Amino acid sequence: MKISNAVQYLTPAAGSLSFRSLSADEIEGLLRLFYLGFPFDERRARFGGAVSDGSIARYCRELPRREVVVIGCLAPDGLVAVAELHPYGDCMELALAGRDxxxxxxxxxxxxxxxxxxxxxxxxxxxxxxxxxxxxxxxxLVRGMGHMCVQDETATVQLGDYARLHALSLAQH
Incomplete structure (x- = not known):
């Protein structure tokens, strides 16, 4: 099963939500609008500093689509949360942002x-x-996925069997 297959989820507060990988067009459109809607403090929390509208547009436009995966939670009015996975040596760097x-x-x-x-x-x-x-x-939440090691300003989570659970459940069906 690919992540691009939408998972539907109903919540009392948000109504119908779907979770899936974003397409290249959605990254340039929806993701850009999502980040542009962030006030200064949220932009700083996501990007590590002050980021202009132009920088956000450039970031979304130049995101390497073949390497980076952007998983979104979509509501009828746009994105609610995103997780970005960026290759980082033998790991993947995880960036998470969302509306409260x-x-x-x-x-x-x-x-x-x-x-x-x-x-x-x-x-x-x-x-x-x-x-x-x-x-x-x-x-x-990430700490619950596996062993977490904290060094300097980063946390590394060793997913171990957790990352394999999905593959195992698919193999049993």
Whole structure:
């Protein structure tokens, strides 16, 4: 099963949500609009500093589509949360951003799970997150996926069997 197959999820607060990989057009359109809607503090939290509208547009336009995976949680009015997976040596760097909702933890949980499964599908067993940019809720969820090692400003999560769970469940069907 590919992540591009949408997973539907109903929440009382947000209505119908879908979780899937974003296409190249959606990255330039939806992802750009999502990041442009962030106030200064949220932009700084996601990108590590002040980022102009032009820089966000360029970032989304120049994202290497063959290497980077962007998994989104989509609501009828646009993106609610995204996880970006960037190749980083033998690991994948994970960046997570989202709008605050009543269901933030549930939404992050689904997006992070799909990110871990995609990393495993690509042969990656470790996710790296920048601690300065990570939200506490996300770190708690990622910590539950495997052994977490914290060094300097990064957390590395060894996914181990967690990344294989999805492949094993598909093989049994």
């Amino acid at each position: 909702t009543i269901d933030t933890i549930t939404i992050y949980g689904h997006v992070l799970q799909l990110a871990a499964f995609e990393a495993g599908r690509r042969g990656c067993r470790n996710l790296v997150m920048n601690l300065e940019l990570a939200r506490a809720e996300a770190l708690d």
